[in-house]
Amino acid sequence: MRDSVIATLxxxxxxxxxxxxxxxxxxxxxxxxxxxxxxxPTLAFVMGGAIFVMALAWLVQRTLDKPLAAPxxxxxxxxxxxxxxxxxxxxxxxxxxxxxxxxGPGIAALAINPTGALVFGISLLAGMGLHSALSSRARKA
Amino acid sequence: MTIDAFPGAMPLEGLIGGLMIGLxxxxxxxxxxxxxxxxxMAARAFLLAKSGTPLSAAILFVLSLPxxxxxxxxxxxxxxxxxxxxxxxxxxxxLLVGIGARVGSGCTSGHGVCGTSRLSPRSLVATATFIAxxxxxxxxxxxxx
Numbered sequence: 091m092r093d094s095v096i097a098t099l100x101x102x103x104x105x106x107x108x109x110x111x112x113x114x115x116x117x118x119x120x121x122x123x124x125x126x127x128x129x130x131p132t133l134a135f136v137m138g139g140a141i142f143v144m145a146l147a148w149l150v151q152r153t154l155d156k157p158l159a160a161p162x163x164x165x166x167x168x169x170x171x172x173x174x175x176x177x178x179x180x181x182x183x184x185x186x187x188x189x190x191x192x193x194g195p196g197i198a199a200l201a202i203n204p205t206g207a208l209v210f211g212i213s214l215l216a217g218m219g220l221h222s223a224l225s226s227r228a229r230k231a
Numbered sequence: 232m233t234i235d236a237f238p239g240a241m242p243l244e245g246l247i248g249g250l251m252i253g254l255x256x257x258x259x260x261x262x263x264x265x266x267x268x269x270x271x272m273a274a275r276a277f278l279l280a281k282s283g284t285p286l287s288a289a290i291l292f293v294l295s296l297p298x299x300x301x302x303x304x305x306x307x308x309x310x311x312x313x314x315x316x317x318x319x320x321x322x323x324x325x326l327l328v329g330i331g332a333r334v335g336s337g338c339t340s341g342h343g344v345c346g347t348s349r350l351s352p353r354s355l356v357a358t359a360t361f362i363a364x365x366x367x368x369x370x371x372x373x374x375x376x
Contacts, residue, residue, distance in 0.1 A: 096262040097288035101295025104255035106303035111248020123369040132245040139249025144348035147257035157264030168351035178335020183361030187368025189324025194269040201297035206314035217329020
């Protein structure tokens with residue numbers, strides 16, 4: 091129950107933050123990536139603000155034995171740098187540059203630009219589904 | 232507020248929106264003990280990932296993203312969201328973002344915000360990589376026209 095409240099509250103604040111900061115406008119995101127053209131630094135302010143708050147949250151996290159509403163922390167590995175990580179991130183960046191959208195703004199934009207967001211969202215899920223199908227086949231082989 | 236050198240930028244809205252995104256991730260981390268990875272939660276919500284955030288939490292988070300955007304628009308006024316004109320490019324972008332986020336175990340939220348703020352070497356490398364290929368992609372597309 092508390093888990094559901096946290097997920098809902100967190101999702102609403104995240105979606106509102108994306109909307110306010112202009113990150114649901116692919117032109118603005120592509121403007122940030124366009125360092126050789128008319129550069130738009132807005133995304134750097136967004137990342138800076140988000141990273142600042144999260145850096146404080148990680149300091150608090152270190153003092154806690156367990157989260158406030160769950161039995162334990164489940165955090166991803168931080169150290170292993172392998173080909174999969176770099177290839178995946180490289181592919182991700184190419185798609186991000188083409189569409190000017192990453193998963194968060196793409197999904198949140200369903201409320202603002204439903205037609206475009208639906209096309210992007212279905213493609214996003216198709217890409218994820220393709221990866222899931224290929225990796226389960228690779229595991230069987 | 233504007234910056235003289237970059238009249239199109241929205242530094243204040245960007246910073247406040249960024250602080251909100253950080254707050255959202257902080258609530259999730261300190262409350263549920265997990266990082267906010269939108270790609271991971273989207274995959275989980277659509278049954279494309281076997282492990283990760285509990286299913287109900289992932290579904291609620293994903294549904295709440297557009298709800299938050301809707302509420303902000305209600306309070307703040309129209310939100311600019313002009314997508315690339317070409318549907319083919321939108322589809323190509325979505326496919327590559329989807330595959331890449333799963334292969335690389337994260338996206339702008341998981342690696343870019345939650346991982347870099349933790350100084351995770353994995354996330355720092357992933358973030359530098361996707362910004363680099365994003366910059367190269369936009370430059371290449373502009374060069375082609």
